[in-house]
Amino acid sequence: MPQHTIKRFDEELDKLKELVLSMGGLVERAIGHAVKSMLDQDEALAKKTIERDKAINALEVQCDEMTRDILVRRQPAAGDLRFIMGIIKVVTDLERMGDLSAGIAEGTLRSLEHPPKEFSNLSTMGKKVQKQVNRTLNAFSRGDTELAMRVIEKDERIDVLYKRMYRELLTYMIEDPRDITASIILSNVAKNLERISDHATNISEMLIYIERGHDIRHVDHEAAAKLLSGEEI
Amino acid sequence: MNNSTQPNNFISDEKKLRQKRRERADSRFHWYGLTALGLALAFLVFFFVDIIGQAVPAFYQTEVKVNIHYVEAAKTNYNKAVDHKLRRVVSRAWLRTLPVYLKRHPELIGNNIKQWVPADSRVDQYIKQHNGHGLKSKYQRIVDAMAEEGRIRQVFNIRFFTSGDSKLPENAGIFSAAVGSIFTLLITMLIAVPIGVMTAIYLEEFSEDNHFTRIIEVNINNLAAIPSILYGLLGLAIFINFAGVPRSSALAGGLTLALMTLPIIIIATRAALQSVPSSIREAAFGLGASRWQTTWHHVLPLAMPGILTGSIIGLAQAMGETAPLLIVGMVAYVPDAPDNILEAATVLPAQIYTWAGESLRAYEERTAAAILVLLTVLLSLNGLAVYLRKHFERRW
Amino acid sequence: MNTSKVNIKDLKLWYGESEALHGIDIEFSEKRVTALIGPSGCGKSTLLRCLNRMNDRIPGCRIEGQILLDGDDIYAPEVDVVQLRTHVGMVFQKPNPFPKSIYENVAYAPRIHGLAGSGSDMDELVETALRRASIWKEVKDKLHTPGTALSGGQQQRLCIARTIAVQPNVILMDEPCSALDPIATAKIEELIDELKREFTIIMVTHSMQQAARISDQTAFFYMGDLIEFGETGTIFTQPEKQQTEDYITGRFG
Known part of the structure; x- marks a missing residue:
């Protein structure tokens, strides 16, 4: 894509994108740390993760300010407009993901008094969700809609993982009521991970809107794939 | 505000020097202009004082x-x-x-x-x-x-205004010349103004821009620069020899002067039409007005002050003209005022010319007086032009 | 609702030897506002001026193709340009009221086309036109003062009143707000929004924000070609052509 006549505008858009990506980086690390703190029952790491969420929130405010500035000064249209609109949504999603990670870390703190006997497949799910987030950010930084599409497709597997884990935890609780507290905490953690993955999906959908101009948020995957392959147009 | 301990970016020796030099150049230029203006004024004052001084005794x-x-x-x-x-x-x-x-x-x-x-x-x-x-x-x-x-x-000396030319200076007046001038000028006006204005309107508003019209334009511009005596020759050839207009008559003179004034009026009118913003024409065309309606309703009224000024100045010039009239025989001894445009007549500048050539001392002051009268008329005409322009411009 | 009002078929236009429009096909819908956008010299104003045959006045300008107004070819040899212009009115870039009274400005076109006598008929017609151009309240007490004494925005609304006084079907606007301040511009835009209930409006504008604000459809021209034409919302959020995208996002040249 050629440069804007106003070079400053290009710089602002680049800066904004960088800011969003660095926010994404923080979120990615927060997820990893949160899950690790749970698995290792590491109090210090959990507290650090909760503390670091403030940085993510600060970045969100900064991004919002930049977006507002660009909106009022550049009055973006077409691709630029979609980019700005997308960023507004993406930033909210990232911030929610940060909050959810902090939620996981808080789960760790609570679970210290009720250490779970079994983490079920939390480790796998954590890795997969992290992978989803990582893919999303990569797709976002490169404008890679195919990768984004893969994220959207793979979200279903996360859902399956969550459901499986939920059932497993349920069985533990039925077997031994003393495990109930720990299992509820774990189940909440899994729910948070599942929602983090949902937000990653949102971001990927937004990316497709930014790049292609098609809104695929509420259509099923096949229709979305068709839209993107250009069959309908 | 003006703190002398702080270095001021606007003040330095070099900058002061430059400023002085610039100011000197400015004032020098100012004085050149004033001198030129003063000289011109001095000439004018000298001329008027001389003429009036000579004319008053008459x-x-x-x-x-x-x-x-x-x-x-x-x-x-x-x-x-x-x-x-x-x-x-x-x-x-x-x-x-x-x-x-x-x-x-x-x-x-x-x-x-x-x-x-x-x-x-x-x-x-x-x-x-x-x-x-x-x-x-x-x-x-x-x-x-x-x-x-x-x-x-x-x-x-009431006779100066009521009698015609005479070989006896105490009886010589400008009356017949004035009547001749009025007749001549009326003919010039009646012919040159309508033809000139219509020609200009055609060239400016109707004609297409092609080689033919461009040649006409160039020729009109050149005609305005031709020595006026040539118009006399043209008038002699066309009006007197060919069309049989009586020699020395106001008609012959008027027609000849009309020829001379025509290009001036055309050029002035075209300039006036050009100065009407084209947005006005577009507005009228956009509302579905025809060319004629556009010109007549909108362009002409706006161009009127310019056209009037140009015409009056052209006529004033014609009024002061002698050379072409020399050729058509209007510079002559005509003691009686003409009754109609076919009778022999003379005009004010021609009268001045004739008197200036007389040997008797008494004609000298009459020459000056006649010049004064002519100047007064011309200045009044120009004044009228200025007045009309102001008057029409004030309408909106 | 979207019946076609003006239909342009393969329109080519030459100024002397140079071709300024290279075969334009476009349909303007009735009672909608269509904005023509594009960089200077792209042919949008030229196209606009074809619609009421203002280009006829330019020597060496000739066209090929068809422009149909309600299905009738406006370039057919028997068409009277004067009649055409009562159907297709035009508002210009610079407000250009005649240096006559406000009343005379509005009454002029109806008078030369014999739409009303000079009595109360004409008074009524003038009032209606001024009301529809939302300027009546401002000028009703000074109808006989010069139109040129009004402010720029008022002058432009007077010009619009003058144009609609003959009840045209289509109003062409050639950058109607480019000489106005933002408030006057907003008033004109509001007026255009009102007018589209009755008239088909085609406007050229250099302000993309303006096109986005007031037009229903937008056509993007470049170098004498129609690049893209569609609903304004679509053009300004997800244009199909790269050139359109580049132009409206400010990435041109």
Whole structure:
């Protein structure tokens, strides 16, 4: 894509994108740390993760300010407009993901008094969700809609993982009521991970809107794939 | 605000030097301009003072109080009406009118009346103490004596405005020339203004921009720069030799001057039309007005002040023109005002030219007076042009 | 609702030897506002001026193709340009009221086309036109003062009143707000929004924000070609052509 006549505008858009990506980086690390703190029952790491969420929130405010500035000064249209609109949504999603990670870390703190006997497949799910987030950010930084599409497709597997884990935890609780507290905490953690993955999906959908101009948020995957392959147009 | 301990970016020795140099250049330029303006003004003032100084005496005529003998013999020889020694003192022009006057008033015969009569031009000039008055010393003594007796006075010279040209200066006036000028100018106006304005409208609003119209344009612009005497030759060839217009007539002169004025009016009108913003034309066309409606309703009214000014200035120029009229015979001795446009006539500038060539001293002041009259008329015309422009512009 | 009002078929236009429009096909819908956008010299104004044959006045300008107004070819030899212009009115870039009274400005076109006598008929017509151009309240007490004494925005609304006084079907606007301040511009835009209930409006504008604000459809021209034409919302959020995208996002040249 050629440069804007106003070079400053290009710089602002680049800066904004960088800011969003660095926010994404923080979120990615927060997820990893949160899950690790749970698995290792590491109090210090959990507290650090909760503390670091403030940085993510600060970045969100900064991004919002930049977006507002660009909106009022550049009055973006077409691709630029979609980019700005997308960023507004993406930033909210990232911030929610940060909050959810902090939620996981808080789960760790609570679970210290009720250490779970079994983490079920939390480790796998954590890795997969992290992978989803990582893919999303990569797709976002490169404008890679195919990768984004893969994220959207793979979200279903996360859902399956969550459901499986939920059932497993349920069985533990039925077997031994003393495990109930720990299992509820774990189940909440899994729910948070599942929602983090949902937000990653949102971001990927937004990316497709930014790049292609098609809104695929509420259509099923096949229709979305068709839209993107250009069959309908 | 102005803190002297702080270094000020606007003040330094080098900058001050430059400023001084710049200011010196400015004031030098200012003075050049003022000098030029002063010189021009000085010339103008000198010219006017000179002309007015020379012209004023022409508006006064010396009269002498003499015994007029209304005798039978005067009917045939007007010289008998005055004493022999006064024959060169009394105006011959006045004496000449006596026989006719006597025939009309036979009851005066045998009377001897002491009355004021116009003096001869030489006496007039002598009284006005002009050099070269040409009065013989014998008569000078008589006039001196009369002056002592209070038999000489100066009155307003109404004849200058009411009579035509004459070989006797005390009887010479600008009347016939003025009438000739009015006739000539009327013809010029009636012909040049409509034709010029219509031509300009056609060229500016209707014609397409092609080679033909461009050639016409160039020619019109060139015509305005042609020496005016050539128009006289053209007028002679076309109007007198070809069309058979009487020579020396106001018609011939008017037509010739119309030829000369035409390009000026066309150029002025075109400039006036061009100055009407094209947005006005677009507006009218956009509302579905035809070319003619657009021009007539919107463009012409806006161009009117310019057209009027241009026309009046063109006419004023025509009024002051002599050279082309020389060729069509209007620079001539025409004592009687023309009754119609076909009679021999002369115009003010031609009258000035004729008088300037006369040898008698009395004509000199009349020349100046006629110039003054002509200048007054021309300045009034230009004033009228300015007034009209202001008046029309004030409408909106 | 979207019946076609003006239909342009393969329109080519030359100024002398140079071709300024290279075969334009476009349909303008009735009672909608269509904005023509594009960089200077792209042919949008030229196209606009074809619609009421203002280009006829330019020597060496000729066209090929068809422009149909309600199905009738406006370039057919028997068409009277004067009549055409009562159907297709035009508002210009610079407000250009005649240097006459406000009343005369509005009454002029109806008078030369014989739409009303000079009595109360004309008074009524003038009032209606001024009301519809939302300027009546401002000028009703000074109808006989010069139109040129009004402010720029008022002058432009007077010009619009003058144009609609003859009840045209289509109003062409050639950058109607480019000489106005933002408030006057907003008033004109509001007026255009009102007018589209009755008139088909086609406007050229250099302000993309303006096109986005007031037009229903937008056509993007470049170098004498129609690049993209569609609903304004679509053009300004997800244009199909790269050139359109580049132009409206400010990435041109």
